[in-house]
Amino acid sequence: MQLSAGEKIMVSVFYAILVVAGLLCLFPLIHIVSLSISDTHAVASGWVTVFPIGFSLHSYQQLFEGTPILRSLWNSVQITAVGVVLSMIFTILAAYPLTRTYFYGRKLYTFAIIFTLLFGGGLIPTFLTIKSFGLLNTYGALWLPGLISTFNLLVLRSFMENIPTELDDAARIDGCGDWLYLAKIVLPLSMPVLTTLALFYGVGYWNSFFNVLMYMNDTTKYNLSVLVQQMIQSQTMLAQMNSSDSADQILLTPEEINSAAIMVMVLPIMIVYPFLQKHFVKGVMIGAVKG
Amino acid sequence: MFRSYLQETLTPYTFTIREVSLIGNSIWKRNLSLYVMFAPVIVFFIAFKYMPMAGSIMAFKHYNFGDGIWHSPWVGLDNFRVLFSTPATIQIIRNTLLLSLLSIFIGFPFPILLAIMLNEVKAMWFKRLVQTLIFLPHFFSWIIVAGIIVTVFSQQSGVVNELWKSLFGHSFAFLYHEGSWLAIFVSSGIWKEAGFSAIVYLAALGSIDSSLYEAAGLDGANKWKQIWHVTLPGISSTVVLMFILSMGRVMEVGFDQVFMLQNSTVSNISEVISTYIYKIGLMGSQFSLTAAIGLFESIVSLILVIITNRIARKFGSGLW
Numbered sequence: 001m002q003l004s005a006g007e008k009i010m011v012s013v014f015y016a017i018l019v020v021a022g023l024l025c026l027f028p029l030i031h032i033v034s035l036s037i038s039d040t041h042a043v044a045s046g047w048v049t050v051f052p053i054g055f056s057l058h059s060y061q062q063l064f065e066g067t068p069i070l071r072s073l074w075n076s077v078q079i080t081a082v083g084v085v086l087s088m089i090f091t092i093l094a095a096y097p098l099t100r101t102y103f104y105g106r107k108l109y110t111f112a113i114i115f116t117l118l119f120g121g122g123l124i125p126t127f128l129t130i131k132s133f134g135l136l137n138t139y140g141a142l143w144l145p146g147l148i149s150t151f152n153l154l155v156l157r158s159f160m161e162n163i164p165t166e167l168d169d170a171a172r173i174d175g176c177g178d179w180l181y182l183a184k185i186v187l188p189l190s191m192p193v194l195t196t197l198a199l200f201y202g203v204g205y206w207n208s209f210f211n212v213l214m215y216m217n218d219t220t221k222y223n224l225s226v227l228v229q230q231m232i233q234s235q236t237m238l239a240q241m242n243s244s245d246s247a248d249q250i251l252l253t254p255e256e257i258n259s260a261a262i263m264v265m266v267l268p269i270m271i272v273y274p275f276l277q278k279h280f281v282k283g284v285m286i287g288a289v290k291g
Numbered sequence: 292m293f294r295s296y297l298q299e300t301l302t303p304y305t306f307t308i309r310e311v312s313l314i315g316n317s318i319w320k321r322n323l324s325l326y327v328m329f330a331p332v333i334v335f336f337i338a339f340k341y342m343p344m345a346g347s348i349m350a351f352k353h354y355n356f357g358d359g360i361w362h363s364p365w366v367g368l369d370n371f372r373v374l375f376s377t378p379a380t381i382q383i384i385r386n387t388l389l390l391s392l393l394s395i396f397i398g399f400p401f402p403i404l405l406a407i408m409l410n411e412v413k414a415m416w417f418k419r420l421v422q423t424l425i426f427l428p429h430f431f432s433w434i435i436v437a438g439i440i441v442t443v444f445s446q447q448s449g450v451v452n453e454l455w456k457s458l459f460g461h462s463f464a465f466l467y468h469e470g471s472w473l474a475i476f477v478s479s480g481i482w483k484e485a486g487f488s489a490i491v492y493l494a495a496l497g498s499i500d501s502s503l504y505e506a507a508g509l510d511g512a513n514k515w516k517q518i519w520h521v522t523l524p525g526i527s528s529t530v531v532l533m534f535i536l537s538m539g540r541v542m543e544v545g546f547d548q549v550f551m552l553q554n555s556t557v558s559n560i561s562e563v564i565s566t567y568i569y570k571i572g573l574m575g576s577q578f579s580l581t582a583a584i585g586l587f588e589s590i591v592s593l594i595l596v597i598i599t600n601r602i603a604r605k606f607g608s609g610l611w
Contacts, residue, residue: 007514014408015417021405022424025486028439029427031450035442046453094332097325102318109329113336118539119593121343122585123568124578128360129343145339148332178324207432210546214573225434229551232438255442255449262438269430277423 029266036060036259044253059256068220069227069264076206076223083143083205084198090147091197095156096182099163117150127214141215142208149204152197159193160186195279203269228261350583363579370583380567380584387563387588390544393473394480395537401485403530406492407522411514425486436483437551440475441466467556476552476561491533492526499525531603539596542588564588 003011030050035043039054047053063069097103098110121129126145135141163186171181187194209225216222222230350370352363374380405425412418428436444451444465452462465471499521507517546565553561564584572581 004513010514011411014411018405018408018412018417018421021486022421024482025424025428028443031443032439044448046448046450049450090331090335093328094335097329097332100321100325102321103325103329104322109333112341116336116340116344118596119344119589121340121345122347122582122589123565124572124582124585125346125349125360126339126343127573128349128354128578129339129346132359133338144335147335147339178321178328182328203430207430207434209432209434210550210569214569225432228438229434232434232441232551253448255445255447258438258442262435262442265435266431273427273430274423277426 032259032262032266035255036263038256040252040256043256059252059260062252063257063260063264067227067231067261069224069261071220072222072224072227073264075221076225079139079142079208079212079223080202080205082139083146084201086143087147087149087152087201087205088194088198091149091153091156091201092182092187092194094148094153095160096178096186098157099160100178113150113153130215136215137217137221139221142205142211146204146208146211149201152200156190156193156197159190163189192279195276199272199276199279202272206265206268224261224265228258228265231261232258347582347586347589349579350586352579354579354582366579370579371587373580374583374587382559383562383564383567383584386560387542387544387565389560390473390476390549390563391541393477394544395541397477398481398485399534399537401481402488403492403526405485405489406496406526407518409489409493410496410522411518422486425489427486428483429487431483433483433545433547433551436479437548440479440552444475466552466554469557469560472552472557473560476548479552480548488533492529495526495529496522531606535596535599535603538599539592541595542592 027050031048034048034050034052036059037055037057038048038052039056040058042048042053094113098106098113100106120126130136130141130145133144135144167185168181171185176184207225208223209229212221212223212226213229216226346360349360349363351365351367352360353366353369354360354363358364409418409421412421443449446452446462446464451465455461455463463471465475503521503525504517507521512520542564544563544565546569549561549563550566550569553566568581568585571577
């Protein structure tokens with residue numbers, strides 16, 4: 001189709017706006033990378049914009065030597081790995097029965113689950129409930145209440161509902177029970193959406209902040225989020241770190257260390273993101289259209 | 292339910308009574324294995340969703356640690372009376388509404404516009420590249436985003452302030468003035484979520500029948516008219532749906548974002564329900580009082596969703 005001059009202008013304006021939008025998302029990140037590896041002097045004088053000026057890894061050195069970041073990194077890995085496995089298992093176990101038409105009470109359960117999206121118990125009663133289960137100061141307080149995200153459950157359910165029923169019928173005739181059918185047919189067919197949900201759960205656990213802050217009393221159990229938050233909010237901690245250093249070492253700016261800490265949190269996401277991106281676009285779209 | 296299931300699935304066939312009872316048996320057996328799967332799920336929803344929901348009755352009690360939620364003494368509406376007669380809580384509710392309404396109304400068009408523009412892009416590599424970039428911020432936590440903001444707007448050597456200095460000759464404490472704080476708050480929310488929220492609209496756009504565009508083109512509609520008469524009506528039900536869902540969130544301002552960005556200088560506008568519950572409830576042990584404000588929040592949200600859904604249903608696109 002031939003585009004008129006006006007249409008051409010419109011489409012090029014669209015392209016231009018999208019380029020700006022993409023760059024707006026990219027620039028802050030590049031800026032942080034550059035701050036974290038630039039020379040202290042350049043950072044302190046505010047010269048660093050897009051590209052790094054000079055090169056030094058002092059910020060990372062100080063971050064790993066002067067703060068408990070390795071421990072919180074390990075905590076974050078633990079929280080995420082165990083959390084994703086548990087959440088995936090139970091989300092699958094929740095979604096599959098809800099797609100079976102012969103499941104007694106299906107409508108009631110679906111309603112009860114959707115209702116939790118509309119009305120929640122609130123922070124304080126939830127906190128006290130979890131406390132009464134004796135989960136305070138254990139990672140159970142992160143894994144158990146977050147076991148099933150209602151939204152993810154609904155996405156998976158709508159995906160599974162779309163699997164043709166002929167497959168089910170055929171499997172029945174072959175004497176295939178629900179467990180076997182779920183494992184052999186439903187799960188392999190649901191791979192794109194399962195990858196998406198694993199990504200969502202993974203990012204959720206990796207980024208979890210408020211729950212850790214609320215349920216963990218023991219600072220050695222803090223994850224990266226809480227540690228980085230405390231670094232950002234208490235510049236005094238950095239001041240102390242700096243003053244305890246030997247005199248010949250250069251004083252680092254808070255910007256540098258914060259940037260390095262942000263990079264430690266961002267990097268794992270950046271590494272996984274490209275591999276999973278094509279899946280989640282597909283997966284979310286399926287959930288979005290049907291849900 | 293069982294009978295209707297049999298009728299639905301089996302009417303095309305004829306069965307002897309023995310065969311039907313066999314199928315009935317196997318349905319029992321199949322339900323057994325389904326219930327083995329589903330039992331932990333039921334336990335989960337009761338323990339972590341419905342028990343806290345029932346625990347909300349503590350809003351009508353005077354909670355103390357010794358008696359727990361269930362045995363603490365009733366106080367009727369006392370907690371609510373205290374809440375609504377304290378100027379501080381009124382202001383917190385007002386702040387919550389201000390921040391969330393600003394975020395919703397200013398932020399709402401962005402994902403729609405992004406999706407419509409992306410839909411007009413014919414070069415696939417470009418579309419994919421832009422999508423990759425604009426979806427990315429969604430996966431960063433508020434700790435990361437706020438960390439970036441604090442760094443970029445820092446008064447000592449932040450890049451924005453360096454630019455400001457070179458333009459106006461003095462630095463400006465962006466995060467310590469109410470107006471600029473509000474602007475940063477709202478735009479950071481848009482920066483983080485607008486791209487990812489566009490996915491829903493992209494999905495809706497993808498399901499528009501392409502023959503509609505061809506027909507419009509044959510009728511002489513230019514691109515602009517096609518967007519107006521085909522694209523927008525094609526996603527209008529999704530737009531309404533997203534609007535209903537966002538109405539349910541009017542009473543909540545995400546804790547992480549406010550908590551990370553707020554400081555005592557701007558607390559007049561930055562203290563919201565969630566941060567109040569955290570500070571006064573959890574840190575200050577005012578459990579009943581903050582449970583009351585939490586319950587108030589939940590109920591108002593539920594009512595708002597129901598009302599918007601009613602209105603949406605009048606236009607034929609309700610959520611239920």
